[in-house]
Amino acid sequence: MPTVSLSMIPDLTRAVGVPRLAGIGYPMGRPLGRPGDADGQRAVLRAVLGLFETATGPDAYLELPFEWPESPAQARNASQGLPPPPIVERLRRKPWLLAALYRGEIPRDAN
Amino acid sequence: MPVDSYRFLDFASRQIMKAWAGRQEPGTVPFTPFPKPLRECTVALVSTAGVARNDDRPFDQEGERRNPWWGDPSFREIPLGTTEKDVRLYHLHVDPRFGEADLDVVLPMRRLAELAEEGSVGRPAATHYSIMGYLLEPKELIETTVPAIAERLRDEGVDAAALVPA
Numbered sequence: 001m002p003t004v005s006l007s008m009i010p011d012l013t014r015a016v017g018v019p020r021l022a023g024i025g026y027p028m029g030r031p032l033g034r035p036g037d038a039d040g041q042r043a044v045l046r047a048v049l050g051l052f053e054t055a056t057g058p059d060a061y062l063e064l065p066f067e068w069p070e071s072p073a074q075a076r077n078a079s080q081g082l083p084p085p086p087i088v089e090r091l092r093r094k095p096w097l098l099a100a101l102y103r104g105e106i107p108r109d110a111n
Numbered sequence: 112m113p114v115d116s117y118r119f120l121d122f123a124s125r126q127i128m129k130a131w132a133g134r135q136e137p138g139t140v141p142f143t144p145f146p147k148p149l150r151e152c153t154v155a156l157v158s159t160a161g162v163a164r165n166d167d168r169p170f171d172q173e174g175e176r177r178n179p180w181w182g183d184p185s186f187r188e189i190p191l192g193t194t195e196k197d198v199r200l201y202h203l204h205v206d207p208r209f210g211e212a213d214l215d216v217v218l219p220m221r222r223l224a225e226l227a228e229e230g231s232v233g234r235p236a237a238t239h240y241s242i243m244g245y246l247l248e249p250k251e252l253i254e255t256t257v258p259a260i261a262e263r264l265r266d267e268g269v270d271a272a273a274l275v276p277a
Contacts, residue, residue: 001143001261001264001265001269001271001272002143002144002145002146002270002271002272003143003271003272003273003274004271004272004273004274005273005274005276006273006274006275006276007116007276008116008119008276009116009117009120009128009276010114010116011116011117011128011129011132012116012128012131012132012135014132015131015132015133015135016135017135017137017138017140018140018274019140019141019142019143023114023116024114025112025114025115025118025119026119027119028119028120028204028205028206028277029160029205029206029207029209029210029216029217029277030209030216030217031216031217031275031276031277032215032216032217032219032222032275033216034209034216035209035212035213035216036212036213038215038221038222038225041215041216041219041222042219042222042225042226044219045219045222045223045226045273046226046231048273049149049154049226049231049232049273050149052145052149052152052271053145053148053149055145057142058139058140058141058142059140063113063114064114067112068119072118072119075119076119076121078206079206079208082206085179085203085204085245086175086176086179086203087179087180087204089179090179091123098123098127101127102126102127102130103130104130104131104134106180106247106248107180108180
């Protein structure tokens with residue numbers, strides 16, 4: 001099955017390796033763009049699918065030219081009011097486990 | 112401007128992702144050639160936003176709260192025509208409110224249908240898919256979930272799939 005991947009962290013996706021990759025400088029949670037911005041979303045999807053016709057071999061990479069209209073601080077502010085993910089709560093209690101994650105190990109402590 | 116992979120990430124996530132990217136061993140990347148013009152292809156979308164229909168089983172968030180190193184590796188089918196009114200996003204690491212306000216932010220089925228209407232895509236698949244992307248240990252995803260999705264895509268005559276992160 002031919003696939004194309006979009007990524008907001010293309011550095012990591014390229015390191016893993018995918019057949020066709022489109023990198024985009026958008027924040028997590030909004031890969032296609034802002035809610036209600038149909039034109040912007042369509043432009044992103046069109047560019048992503050376009051890679052099917054231009055990529056000639058594995059590791060094909062295209063950086064999409066779209067710019068997010070907010071600063072990182074503004075984008076983070078838009079996501080306030082959510083509880084932290086469970087792993088963040090665990091790491092606040094046991095910050096030494098962060099070292100294992102850096103090494104790519106899963107700590108698997110019981111609680 | 113070049114894409115900065117780490118611009119929108121918090122400090123800890125940025126450091127971890129950079130460390131992971133730096134440690135990946137280069138391997139052989141599979142490449143399935145594209146069979147025919149996009150305007151003749153049936154295209155499916157696969158989202159990692161943890162999208163599940165309200166009449167379907169939610170992704171297991173309680174399991175992750177009990178064991179934060181674990182994520183639900185299963186998948187959900189999302190039929191074409193499903194909208195934000197019909198779903199919830201079950202991803203504890205991504206703000207679900209954007210995709211729940213407008214599902215096309217994470218699973219652009221309406222945008223895909225529009226590209227088909229204008230003729231640049233053949234047709235949208237009848238069924239699209241979602242997994243929940245927080246999976247530190249990808250064994251079950253790779254060995255069970257992905258083959259199951261791929262089998263369904265082939266059964267439904269899909270020619271190509273676009274993977275959308277969250």
